[in-house]
Amino acid sequence: MINNNRLTNLITYRKPNVSDGSMIWKMVRDSGKLDINSAYFYLTMCTWFSESCRVAMDTSKGRLAGFVIGFRQPQCPNTLFIWQIAVDQRYRGNRIASKLLDEVSEHSDIQFMEATITPSNVPSQHLFKSWAIVRQANILTSEGFSKDYFPGRDHEREELFRIGPIKDAIPKIKEEQL
Incomplete structure (x- = not known):
């Protein structure tokens, strides 16, 4: 794991482009934990939905350190839905995921951020809860998708996390304190 003060100077955050799609797909595949979508999905998100996505790049190595994929909900354009977020295991513990959500x-x-998270995905639950706490934003949890909706019934239920309003929240707690 890379963990030092110099790292923050090496990581840049930007909107993805089509050439980032395959790197994101590989990170998801190699994680062994995330639901993998088709390579085409990641290419389209990086092309047509890049405004609501970000990548974290290690400029010293030319390597993807993390990403977030989201989209604005058509019925509620002030709500950003986070589809997936991941940080390469070598970079974890450096608040990259929180910074991706900031970006x-x-x-x-x-005004609002939403994500669905399975009960067993404790790291993601912690990320979204701590991100909301730092911004002094409300966080509500409700039923997202029951396991009955998923084919084969091998998938856990997904709980909906809703954070907001996020623009009215002024961060008073430093993230390092969490």
């Missing part, structure tokens, strides 16, 4: 929610008209 992707920077638009002034985004």
Whole structure:
């Protein structure tokens, strides 16, 4: 794991482009934990939905350190839904995931962030809860998708996490304190 103060200077955050799609697909595949979508999905998200996605790049190695994929909900454009977020295991513990959420929610008209998370995905639950706490934003959890909706019934239920309003929340707690 890379963990030092110099790392923050080596990581850049930007909107993805089509050439990032295959790197994101590989990171998801190699994680062994995330639901893998088709390579085409990641290419389209990096092309046509890049405004609501970000990548974290290690500029010293030219390597993808992490990503977040999201989209604005058509019925509720002030809500950003986070589809997937991941950080390469070598970079974990450096608050890259929190910074990715900061970057992707920077638009002034985004008031809420949502994500569905399985009960067993404790790291993601912690990420979204701590991100909300730092911003002094409300976080509500409700039923997202019951396991009955998934084919084969091998998938856990997904709980809906809703954070917001996020623009009215002024961070007073430093993330290092969490």
